[in-house]
Amino acid sequence: MRIAIVGAGAAAVGLLDALAVGVAEGGEVTVFEPSAHLWRGRPYGPDLDSVLVNAPPAIMSIRHSDAGHYASWLGGERAAAHLDDLLGQPLVPRALFGAYLADTAEAALAVLRRRGWRTRVVAARVVAVARSGLAVRTEDGHDHPADQVVLCVGGGTPQDHYGLSGAPGFIGDPYPLADTLGQVPDGADVAVLGSGLTAVDAVVSLAARGHAGRIALVSRSGLLPAVWQRPLSHQRRHVTAERVEALSRAHGVVTLDDLAGLVRAELEAAGEDFAHFTAELLGAGSEPPVERLRRQLAAVGDPAIGRQALREGVHVVGPYAWRLLPEADRERLRRHFRLATSVASPMVPVNAAVLLRLFDSGQLSVVAGVHKIEAVANGFRVRHDSNLNAATAAEDTTTTADVVINAVNPPPQSVPSAAEPLVTSLLAAGLATLHPSGGLVPADPRVHVVGDLAGGGPFITSGIPSVAARAARAADALAAAPTGYAGSR
Template sequence: MRIAIVGGGAAAVGLLDALAVGGARMEAGEVTVFEPSAHLWRGRPYGPDLDSVLVNAPPAIMSIRHQDGGHYASWLGPERAAAHLDELLGQPLVPRGLYGEYLADAAEAALAALRRRGWRTRVVAARVVAAARSGGAQVTLRTEDGHHHRADRVVLCIGRGTPQDHYGLDGAAGFVDDPYPLAHTLGRIPAGAHVAVIGSGLTAVDAVVSLAARGHAGRITLVSRSGMLPHVWQRPLGHRPVHLTVGRVEELCREHGGLTLDDLAGLLRAELAETGEDFARFTAELLSAGSEEPVRRLRRQLAAVDDPGIGRRVLQEAAHTVGPYAWRLLPEADRERLRAHFRLATSLASPMVPVNAAVLLRLFEDGQLTMVAGVRKIEAVEGGFRVLGDTGELDADAVVNAVNPPPQALPRAAEPLVTSLLDDGLAALHPAGGLVPADPRLHVVGDLAGGGPFITSSIPGVAAAGARAAVALAASRNG
């Protein structure tokens, strides 16, 4: 079997690792990875960058090997772990560039393991721009250099999209359309400039923390529609859910003939009852995020890093383990109820690490950092930019677009390929966004996969999807 993997980021690494570890029964074939980036295996998030750009999660959930939470921690080792310890979290948090080295090592180890079993492996440093069914049961891929490559199975491992230019600022002097790598983009901003950072999620946090790390002396303003900062990670407790699990969701689905949001809430209620926590109080605290003053909430959450309550910890884990499975079982009305809380869900499922939260709080308290919510318009004016929000106007010298791309967003560079897949009938657009295979020769792994949850895929989600794709490839080969 010839397998073509389009994209060479974290999703491809998870797939290769799953093939190497779990595909021992597959007859040896050929794997070709197509990736034009110079930063192979790292994708957009984990390329070389400033040391202030940290991995936003503890090691236990950053393993690219599905169901092996110690894989990344083992690679990290005690010396590197100690050198990058976040004392507030009690966990090592490394720069993302270093995590990119882990992904690269995992990919190369997987390819070596496949070669030892007789597989042929190669990496083609070119972008795939078209795909079409060819004679027999194969698919022909065309790269931008005009070469054609045939494959029996094609796996799209295309990463996330880039930030959307909501305010039409592209081309304006002083506008940073895509902040990464921050080592490059922030160097263009004068040290005394007033910087408006669009967004208030993890990318915006990266931008603010990195400006501070570079010694930026000017004002920094977070400008967004919601004004909601990410939650703050709490110290891991080692608690293992017994109710809010995939197994219990499967049982409920069999018993009730389906699954509802109320069923999931009941599982969370039972989980909290195990430790004597009040469900109503917990949910009320969550829902207050949209109205509580952001700095006050940040200060409160930073002080609660050691809080023994399991509520947020359980929900954060469930969002990336139970969530992708349960989402496909929920009726559309319940999905809409969840989508209405998109910003809150994103804030909870993708918290900021305490070391970054502490930097933000210090900048807020020193007066260098401010937050403006309810932003309606940002326009380029002579000498800079004008931000119009619910509380009035402010002027800025530079604007950094730190809006997180929505889940299932299509990267601009992949548009020609996706168009050809749709035209040839190999794939179809999902009504809620993303791409779904319309032919058994195509698989989609990662954030582009249609029909998934409304929050962005995490490393555990990507690793799980890679493992599922490896199982499907083995079944098609052995079948």
């Protein structure tokens, strides 16, 4: 069997590792990746040490069948060197996690070669796939025959919502911050577009470089990520895939109210008040962001299980439950996208502490209700409905900046710009279709999608656990695929 893997980021690493763990029969694996930073993808390439992995090791294993795989690789000495005292967990620079991915990929390739597989990496971008024979075409015009094709092209890149591309002082994509922040003068007033984890990375890294100018987090909602709670030993009994499956069997459908009932049961079994928990959760949009940040940072050691159970449920149970929800309930959840993302992808306490220090010093502010940003002479003008850091909200307020850093996270299941020709080719050949809610859905059993591009997934961006799970399922599908499939169509 000839397997073509398009892309060499975390999804490809998870797939190679799953193949090495579970597939015995020999074949051929070809990985196509033009980047010099193999196996790391956009998020985990070389960068500043201030750009941290935003989760503890227990949920960062790229091996779906072994939750301790990453922690074992990290080892005691490296873990101790990067311990976050507040979280009680090691938080390493993302470039170091990239080294873990690279080591895992190379080890998987070595295992496959020992089992008789031929492996190679082609340093070229794939721009098309032909249906007849399933030939993979690279941008240099060469065709590479394959029996199975797996897309591991990663997530999208920030969108230029305000048409600022080409304006002096506009940074369209912040990563790698080691390169982009070198373009920011030390005393410049900086507007960071967005208020999610990418924006937090930008602010923390500016601070790490000793930036002296004002910094504003500029977004429509002004909602910051929640702060990680110190991991608890609680084992979920109600917010589980098994309970969701039982609801589906009993009623033929699973509703949002059903899922809320599972959360309620989880909290009540732990002696906690569901109404209090939901009131605090839904109050995030009206609570001043700095007050919420301060309160959650002070409560890192809170023993209440609600936030952890919900966060784990979103990542572990969410992908399965999402497929069972009625469309009306999915739309209800989409309307709470920012809140859901805040809870599902919190910021680590060490970064929260940096933000709070900058807020308290007056260097950092939150600008919410943004409706227009325009390039003007010597900088940018931000128009917004209210300023959450002001004593009273004002309508149509203007904030100025010398530099704008676009840290708006791309929508989940969006097509990376570099993969657009490939996706267009797959659609034209009838090998895949676009999902109504975003992402790509294979229309041929020889085509697979691993990672955030996979259509039909939840409305939040895929994390490492879901990428690893999809990679394992793709490896199972490849193991079950008939040999020589390409010649049969």
